[in-house]
Amino acid sequence: MILAVDVQYVDDAAYAAGILFSNWTSASIQKIIRKRIESVQAYEPGAFYKRELPCLMAILSDVDLELDVILIDGYVSLGFDAKPGLGRYLFEALNSNVPVIGVAKTRYLNTPSECELIRGISRKPLYITAAGIPLDEAKSLVGSMSGEGRIPDLLAQVDRLARELGG
Secondary structure (H helix, E strand, O other): OEEEEEEEEEOOEEEEEEEEEOOOOOOOOOEEEEEEEOOOOOOOOOOOHHHHHHHHHHHHOOOOOOOOEEEEOOOOEEOOOOEEOHHHHHHHHOOOOOOEEEEEOOOOOOOOHHHEEOOOOOOOOEEEEEEOOOHHHHHHHHHOOOOOOOOOHHHHHHHHHHHHHHO
């Protein structure tokens, strides 16, 4: 099973959404998980994971299936020197047992060009980073996801669910 997660923030609360789906080319969701997390930590430059990791763990607490991979909206590693990003902290919090793929929409400073993925009819890349799975495989899997646009349909749906929950 594959889990895609996203988090939105409104004031000091977070709204997290997760969707479970069975295979990479699927357009259908098996299960939706939604959580409101009160009193999240304030944003700390260079330590975003401190704010978002508890939200992702809250979603994971409601997953009762074995996961093959987790997709996050963001980075697993940052820049050429691959400093740990949110996804690396998640991977480590799960004892390195579940691969994590980061799918970012905006380029982080010094992101290597091999992280770029052009999907569908878009000319603008997504930025893919990964832990527990080779980068080329992660890019191929995200590239195979349903949808003709830059952002795979199911990732757009989890983003929309988190926004609706917070709206």
